[in-house]
Amino acid sequence: MTVTEPATQRGFPLRPSRLSRGSTTNKTSDNTAAALLLTFTLIAILWANSPWAHAYSTLLETEVGLSLGEHHAAMSIQHLVNDALMTFFFFIVGLEVTREFTIGELTDRSRAAVPVVAAIAGLVLPAVVFLAFNPSGEDAQAWGVVISTDTAFLVGALAIIKPVFPARVRLFLLTLAVVDDVGALCVIALFYSDDISIAPLVVAVVLLVALALVRFLPKARGPAYAVLGVGLWIALYLGGVHPTLAGVAVALLIPVFTPERRPVERAVEQIRAFRQSPNSQYARAASRSLQESISINERLQTTVGPIVSFGILPLFALVNAGVRLDGQSIGAALRSPLTWGIVAGLVIGKFIGITGATWFMRRTGLGVLAPGLTLRRIMGGAALSGIGFTISLFIVDIAITDPGRQDQARIGVLAASVLAFVFGWAIFRITDWLSPPEPVGLHLLRPIDVERDHARGRPDAPLTLVEYGDFECPFCSRATGSIDEVRAHFGDELLYVWRHFPLERSHPRAFDAARASEAAALQGRFWEMAHELFAHQDDLEWSDIYRYAVAAGCDIERFDADVRIHSSKVLHRVTDDAEDAEAMDLNATPTLFVNGKRHRGPWDAASLIRALEESRTARL
Template sequence: MSRASLVERLRTEPGAAVLLLGVTALALVWANSPLSSLYVDLWETPVAVDIGDLRFDMDLHHWVNDGLMVLFFFVVGLEVRQELSIGSLRRRSQRLVPLVAGTAGVAVPALVYLAVAGREAPEGWGVVVGTDTAFLLGVLALVGPAMSNQLRVFLLTLSVVDDFLAVTIIGVVYSDEVRVGPLLVALTCLGALWALGRLREWRSTPYVLIVVALWGATVQAGIHPSIAGMLAGLLVPAALTRRDDVVRTKSLYRAYWQSPSAGVARDVQHGLSRSISVNHRLHQALGSPVTLVVVPLFALANAGIDLRGGALAEALGSSVTWGVVAGLVLGKLVGVGVGTWVALRLRLGTLPDGVGPGSVLGGAALSGIGFTVSLLVVDLAFDDAAHAQAATVGVLLALIVASVVSWGLFATARVRWGEESADLPLALDPPVDPRHDHVRGNLDAPHTVVEYFDFECPFCARTTGMWRDLRDHLGDRIRYVVRHLPLDDVHPHAHLAAVAAEAADRQGRFWEMHDRLFAHQSELEAEDLRRHAAAVGLDLDQFDADLGDEALHARVRDHAVSAAASGARGTPTFFLDGTRHLGPHDAATLIAALEALGTDGPAAERP
């Protein structure tokens, strides 16, 4: 296996989980080997950095936990901001169920820990409140349903709430004595980050410099820097890419093509950066280093506990160990499960489509994998070395037990409740019927591409030239079908525009109207539609009558129902030979996917 392919595998969720397990095993073996003194000495190596009158003097272990791990929590903050701005926490109906479940998934484990180990070591309750999102998703990919993307979205949203509460607890409860001067500097840095967002600063450098200053001020203030990383990530703005930015960048590329020079190349780079939010660019730049370097290094520094000389037996006899196991495994399962049930009973929201109760319970069990956050709190919570060692053993045991319990719950859900997947449907429903669908190209072509589109969606096929690119490459081997999916909540004119296209179809002008509407996406008011109808040669009296025909409105709604039954939730969504396409949907990717399918005969003859 080449180095590049190995790195790509490690970047996947199962690969990241396997890497963490491997590093954890290495730490345990090292700490219990004849070279254990070398392990201890390595992490106790003092490292001092002086900047003027400021001095950062910590051992290597604390540089990892208090320094590098800030990147981990910064990335978590970036992800939370993405979910709040453009993701699953944007809508009330989507966020309330995981909000309630996530809150219960923090409170119940803490209560369970205190019930089991409160007398011996009450300060350790924070060990059981967090969930290791990366580990959770990796184990989900290994033991969960074959198709579990919707469950993954639910668990990600849940972990956003979990992480935010856990980091807040770390920053507030497990911080040292606070020094006012550096704290004021830290607050000033947070204000500067907020101002950059308000000013729509697109360059990443100012954000990075302020985050570095924020980290230094937080360390000097005596507050654990995890909360600084989370808050900094929350203040970095996230937004969807706008179509006009993409078009502007395309024109810059054209200028570079015609006259390549360093100055034009710089303009292209700036154009690309402007078109993608600074949040997404920082997340893309930091995601792999955090997954492949920071978190494994943290595991190596914190999972190595010496279990020789009766230490393991002592840990297994400690209520701290079993308090951590009970809190993470039982507390998370009960907290998330009951929290979800209560939220659904109160009708605060719904579960994602395709996710059943068995999958929720399996995911709740997986949230008992605390690992990264739990080990960090172990280092902060306990002054007693024996308690810290027992808690670490509990975290590692909980990782194993939670994985096994979740596997059992997923298997039970599959056998007893028929929950074969936890995802949206993949098959096109109903299949293409040339008598009713709008088809471009050879009716008997071996390949069929179906696009669900919205006339106000700036990224749908007509704007990007998808049909032309596919036709130019595949010729008569492809037929192209479009179905309506008006996103009424964000595109108020899309439904009537779809009806206008269907009205044009009654006069044999569907594709002319289709192309005209996409060419004038900002002009879709009722009067605009009449003007477009005249431009493509329609009889306006008949067009006006058809525009009010309930049968055409019902046809558009039927397309939307078909989209829901097929798993299409946004536009554009593509189906290749009857199966929903996942991943990028640029022309080159779709062509490669179609070529990989081969040609088994005319599309109409294939299921």
């Protein structure tokens, strides 16, 4: 008989697998970083207003230099922090931007549309409000101070306030913050660079091309990025463009990808060889294979990120937040349209811009909010977005030259941050009291039905494990074998259920493989077909799938008829599972539910066994 590829039928949107941003460890680190940033801010303010204030200003003006023969280069400590060390901060921002647009939250265009447009409105409207207070003159140059939100303080404030079910709000605000950072970086590049020199910028362009080609090097890519990045920083500095943008440029040219099966398996083979014959050669090979299985973007965020959060940003706060708060400076600030423009821009402009844009996108249907998010919740986040600190103080330093006016601007930034925090706290407390949000995706939406679900184990087993996955996902439990270990451990005490969640952007053949498995299920061959599909994840074209159906023991003519002619039977089984996953706002495979509760954390066999044991103990 002639086999033709079935027409693909899809009636629902699916999102790609994303890296988790909501782990307990990440939240703890974010909160600690925010607390450290606040501590050093207070130290700077107290120091600048203490009897030792002269020592503070002397420290900032102390020069640090490098001499080589007759050549000498020197920068004050304040400029060293702001122009050199802050490059690493913008480097981390660039890595995050690249990751979000490639494999993160911003890959889902309909979901990302709302925070993207809200972020743009949150950039533009504060500047308009500021210019209403300062329409002309030197102060008008400082409009960039009010455009940016401080992500570290924003996340820390959310942790302190502890709104009910904060995960969705946190993810929305982090997505918004990424776009906010992109806009702020563009503003710095376009409006706060001067004395342009063409020759160094030509060199910078050549270095950018070289950086783009580094990914093709067989080895030593890390040192190449580092050397070319330093060269780019020097070229931009000499060219009159703010050199911290070198960090962004390098980050945007570093590749990012989700872990793939073959590199991971290659690393496992190297580790197995080292275990059998420990020696330095195998150790280096295993280490290199492990590193290469994770993108350099991810590795750099892990290694450089903590240095920025716990070292560079607190140091930045120490050298920039030391504003004089005596009667004279506070009086000058209270009379200054510069101060009031910053306060109004950050507190009022951010709130109205983000809330209004979100309302407009929902009202017009141009974008959708994640399940569990309401406009009331967005209002609380929009208020907190008025916390401007890092980039705001950064732009104060480069947009305003007069020390007195700099102090007025810094007072405005600090006052706006405090007011925004109080405003956000009040909104969350009131809205959580008036209309408590419902949890989304914490519990299994549809109960297990052994007559309908693909299940293994006793129907009345005391423990249940439900997995939402797809056949092209290399890390689903059945693909890695971890579920077999879990079932062997618990035996008849465990009921395991498989449900479909094909993530087509990441796994383009997963939907067709799911349909094929359902066609095999009509002949009682689901698990045999699933075994074949997982065993051949890299070859899931229809010509291959038909061979797997034969190997699974299917009647091939009936299988072909069920896939092509009676396709609605198999299609609905897949879409029903996928629509359940969408309703629970699942966004990655595998996602597992232990005794009906969503599992958070690793999904290796040991972790799942531990989670099931803990669940059993909790029920006793």
